Amino acid sequence: MSKLSELSAAGTAVWLDFVDRKFLEAGGLETLVAEDGLTGVTSNPSIFEKAMGHGDAYDETIAAFDREHAGAATIDRYEHLAIQDIKAAAETLKPVYDRLGGKDGYVSLEVSPYIADDTDATIAEAKKLWAAVDRPNLMIKIPGTLAGAPAISAAIAEGINVNVTLLFALDAYIRVAEAYAAGLEERVRQGQPIDHIASVASFFVSRIDTMIDKQIDERVKAGDADADALKALRGKVAIANAKQAYAWYQDFIASDRWQALAAKGAQPQRLLWASTGVKDPAYPDTLYIDTLIGPETVNTMPPKTMDAFRDHGTVAQTLTADVDEARHVLAEAERLGLDLSGVTGTLVLEGVASFAKAFDDLLGAIAQKHPGA
Incomplete structure (x- = not known):
């Protein structure tokens, strides 16, 4: 059993944060499923920009699409390419989905980052992409913004699986977890089944430490009186933040509200x-894998990180360990004025902007390669 398979056995499902046509056609995803127990795939505009905007893997498909759809908008050409890849990944993962009774085996496709603050547009695009891919093991990625929460509820009520993305703060996570429950409750009111509706809440980790550590380093360099206490928090705040979110999750699934839904198969x-x-x-x-292992969780890894864990990762039940220490870390961060709330708020805005920039670059690359369309 590979270390990645051991990770899955410990409760943390292994997903790949990467998709690329050449990788899919070469059987790379099938190999990860067979050898490492991989059960999911995530994509985002940055990943597609790297895949489609460079090299020639998609050129033939774009040319064929242009011949059939003269004058098509660049975004339609992108969606055609992306949907093909997502369908291929979904087909590879369908046996996993079937074997696990719909509890895993998902591939994610994101709504446009341009509409992150538009609830109605997000709902409409979620429905459009869901229909276009037409696979039961698809998840539509919706950002966990204020506008995203009601869109999540609406999508779940429609029977659309949702991957909530760009979560950094506990309050944002609580909001979308409750939005998921509300969507399921609406389906129950409509007399619709809820046992094959799935969702994940994508809680971002390393970016928090990157920003917090920068603050720490600047203050230490400036001779801050709390230098030692600050240095003791380097590389710890993001993990503590994630453990806090998981502790809330454990309380929520034990609540009467959730248990009523679970009784109906949620x-x-x-x-x-x-x-x-x-x-x-x-x-x-392997820091952000080793320290966040626990039941009913997922870790989506870029290929390099996946390779590192396969080689020298450590499998142990770490997510529920040292929770008091995690609370102490967050209390210290607050006492020392590191402003975790401000950091997470900034990271949401930067995340949306980053994906929008990647989408700009992606559409620009497609248009440049085939300017006659």
Whole structure:
């Protein structure tokens, strides 16, 4: 059994944060499913920009689409390409989905980052992409913004699986977890089944430490009187924040509200650890996997991080360990004025902007390659 398979056995499902046509056609995803127990795939505009905007893997498909759809908008050409890849990944994962009774085996496709603050547009696009891919093991990615929460409820009520993305703060996570429950409750009111509706809440990790650590380093360099206390928090705040979210999740699924839904077959909305590639070379490259292992969770990893864990990761029930220490870390961060709330708020805005920029670059690359369309 590979270490990635051991990770799955410990309760943390292994997902790949990458999709690329050449990788799919070469059987790379099938190999990960067979050898490492991989059960899911995530995509985002940045991933598609790297895949479609560089190299020639998609050129033939774009040319064929242009011949059939003269004058098509660039965004329609992108969606055609993306949907093909997502369908291919979904087909590869369908046996996993079937074997696990719909509890895993999902591939995610994101709504446009341009509409992150538009609830109605997000709902409309979620429905459009869901219909276009037409696979039961698809998840539509919706950002966990204020506008995203009601869109999540509406999508779930429609029977659309949802991957909530760009979550950094506990209050934002609570909001979308309750939105998921509200969507299921609406389906129950409509007399619709809820046992094959799935959702994950993608809680981003490494970016928090990157920003917090920068604050710490600047203050230490400036001779801050609390330098030692600050240095003791380096690389710890993001993990503590994630453990706090999981503790809330455990309380929520034990609540009367959730138990009423569970009695009707509802699946819990699993926490998914995202942004798990280590940015600081001073940290172990498996830091954000080793420290966040626990039941009913997911870790979506870029290929490099997945390779690192397969080689030298450590499997142990770490997510529920040292919870008091995690609370102490967050209390210290607050006492020292590190402003976690401000950091997480900034990261949501930066995340939306980053995906929008990647989408701009992606559409620009497609248009440049085939300007006659």
